[in-house]
Amino acid sequence: MPEFSIIIPLYNKERDILKTLNSVFLQTYTNFEVVIVNDGSTDESEAVVKSLKDDRIHYFYKKNEGVALTRNFGVAQARSIHIAFLDADDYWHPSHLENLSSLIKKYPDHSWYATAYERKYNHKLITPMLSPAMQKGKDWKASIDNYFEYSLMDPLAWTSAVCFKKDFFDLLNGFDASITHGAGEDTDLWMRAALKAPLAFSNTITARHNLDGSNRISHTPTLTRNFMNIDAYEQEAENNPYLKKYLDLNRYSFAIQHKLANDIPSFNKYTEKIDLSNLTSKQRYLLKQPKQVLKLLLKSKGFAEKLGLRFTSFK
Numbered sequence: 001m002p003e004f005s006i007i008i009p010l011y012n013k014e015r016d017i018l019k020t021l022n023s024v025f026l027q028t029y030t031n032f033e034v035v036i037v038n039d040g041s042t043d044e045s046e047a048v049v050k051s052l053k054d055d056r057i058h059y060f061y062k063k064n065e066g067v068a069l070t071r072n073f074g075v076a077q078a079r080s081i082h083i084a085f086l087d088a089d090d091y092w093h094p095s096h097l098e099n100l101s102s103l104i105k106k107y108p109d110h111s112w113y114a115t116a117y118e119r120k121y122n123h124k125l126i127t128p129m130l131s132p133a134m135q136k137g138k139d140w141k142a143s144i145d146n147y148f149e150y151s152l153m154d155p156l157a158w159t160s161a162v163c164f165k166k167d168f169f170d171l172l173n174g175f176d177a178s179i180t181h182g183a184g185e186d187t188d189l190w191m192r193a194a195l196k197a198p199l200a201f202s203n204t205i206t207a208r209h210n211l212d213g214s215n216r217i218s219h220t221p222t223l224t225r226n227f228m229n230i231d232a233y234e235q236e237a238e239n240n241p242y243l244k245k246y247l248d249l250n251r252y253s254f255a256i257q258h259k260l261a262n263d264i265p266s267f268n269k270y271t272e273k274i275d276l277s278n279l280t281s282k283q284r285y286l287l288k289q290p291k292q293v294l295k296l297l298l299k300s301k302g303f304a305e306k307l308g309l310r311f312t313s314f315k
Contacts, residue, residue, distance in 0.1 A: 040064030184228030
């Protein structure tokens, strides 16, 4: 039986999927299977996958239902104890599964694992994740009890760098399919996982988040997305100030998105529950700005990224 089942949801990624799969087959650790679930693609994604001949590939096709149900379906087909996720436009460095395997050996009793990652904005800008964990020295591995303390800039867990024991994933009931189009499906699962079990983490970067991939769900218009229910975690936050800050930072992010979409009632719904002391002065300033100023700043941010500069209000 393979140690890892790699779950890849596939929807109209004909331009990216081959590079992603090549990064899997270049792994130094080779005891894995690949579960690819085509979520009703209308392009040539299926033809690209079927052109590859490798017995470790298990390919499934279903009607379009969204990424949460697609990942959950993939996990249901998996044969391994450990589930690693990889989006169809992301990339693993050759040592990624080896990195995860070393974490599992160091922390065999843990239920979920994650490695550090980098973000690729374009060919000029690739940056490491931002977290206090990245300041701990080279090749640092640890059991993280308070996930939220380390996730106030970039989250410790990110889909293409995380690994679950299958029984733990099932215990959590997987991804919440009521959340759609990248409006917190991942964040919601990491929060539920973190509230139940410590995360085993390696700060060695072995995965890449390709923000310049094609057909990204994060580009879906805000008003057509169903966002995660942040309020569901408010009671847990009463005794965890880091969780409360984490919730408020997500409220801030959602509020900005809704102001840009001219949805002022939703903007007010998010902002009225924010403890402003949990935000930076930069974030408080941005919340006060009108839509047109935010759009101009967003355009300037995109221009800076093309020049190789990353700007974020989370630092």
